[in-house]
Amino acid sequence: MTTQTDLNSLLLARYGADAPSLPEVAEDPALALLLNHRSVRAYTPQPVPRQALEMMIAAAQSASTSSNLQTWSVVAVEDPAAKERLSRLGGDQRHIRECPLYLVWLADLARLEAVGERRNRPRDGLDYLELLLVGAMDAALASQNAAVAAEAQGLGVVYIGGMRDRPEEVAAELGLPPRTVAVFGMCVGYPDPARPTSIKPRLPIDAVLHRERYDTAAQDEPVDRYVATMAEFYKSQQMKTNGDWAEHSLHRVRGPEALRGRDRLAEALKARGFLAR
């Protein structure tokens, strides 16, 4: 991956004309790493060394976790046949098949369930939406540290929401016990230098950062600027989209038929042992 370290250049790539100018911020390799993120879907065949994976997991575990409950786990899949099956369960995405290492991140209440069973203690709190959210957010915090640690080691990653399309089948494939569910996947591998990817622009900072109170009215204008920035980006990348960013995004949330099976996620989660109350 290119190691660009000038923070203001990275901010320019991220925000275009809306880039904040941060003259007082010193060069910093960790900040540069964070700003330099882009999703990588094309890899060399080189396997991910065990130590690189363990460093990703150590970083993941170093993230905060609600009340130190550590309600997440991860399954590392390298078997080509299993990746092929998971690819079909996740919207037939080719990079799931092609990445050397595929991680499936779980909201995992089964560990506390097992501890409770061994100690013969009640654990009815696990049945509530709160604990599903804790598990999903714990997994997200952990995975983001893992992603950063991967990139620090020269690897590239892409998140896979498609693991929520058919949760019961993913669970069967991975032998998941009740009270666990795959909340997303992550392809990991060394980026193919022949197929580089670009930093994707994001909403202007003033669209997502509110001061003291939420300001709904102040968002329309930065959103409009972003639609224009993204139109330029789609053009420069020769990307085909369903209209501009607003249309494209609304297309994804237009109704249950756009959710690729995830309109029945609550039902699937109940079948996985969540949300019993």
Add this chain to the structure above:
Amino acid sequence: MTTQTDLNSLLLARYGADAPSLPEVAEDPALALLLNHRSVRAYTPQPVPRQALEMMIAAAQSASTSSNLQTWSVVAVEDPAAKERLSRLGGDQRHIRECPLYLVWLADLARLEAVGERRNRPRDGLDYLELLLVGAMDAALASQNAAVAAEAQGLGVVYIGGMRDRPEEVAAELGLPPRTVAVFGMCVGYPDPARPTSIKPRLPIDAVLHRERYDTAAQDEPVDRYVATMAEFYKSQQMKTNGDWAEHSLHRVRGPEALRGRDRLAEALKARGFLAR
């Protein structure tokens, strides 16, 4: 914050006797930063510079976001009276009052709602659990990058789950529109060197990392080792807990009465415009 850069020493602090030995991993400031995380609840009075906050948000926005929908926002609170009120809404935690900067992270579907309204397009997908999870996990990914960026700039943070205790009142305090909810808070400030904190041990890697398939039976033994590691840690920190890690954790999920109001989170989220179908 101490800048310890030897990765194997940091792994030892994180895992105790269960630390993996990673001899081939080179020194790396970004990896050291990730492993060095500890929650900071005591700050100097020094305010957080605007540029440091904007760098945190730029890092947050550089994280992956599901389908580039960017379904999160953050409210930065510095007003002492508002922090006082939010502290009371979040379990009366003193560090919410005392931190110079308090961030409230939101799952935010209101932006897409507003875009849909302006374009006169359907957005019924927003009504499903899937989009609540996307918003909560997007907020978590973003916040974790912000946490790392904070620490890269010498700041310390602690996450605050207490923002989910009374979501409607937090929403009223921050003027949140429908289809937004605070999923957690984050105290930010320069760590008080007179009140340092330690790296908290986590479960052994083999308890959370599964190879190819989930292995329930393999967890009991590493969990037992962790209970012993944590007993040592509680002792060394003179921390009072509800029994060992297993008992302490089970106490938090023993039933609805332990959830501090979050047993009614589904109801609160419906009132905030989520989960309509």
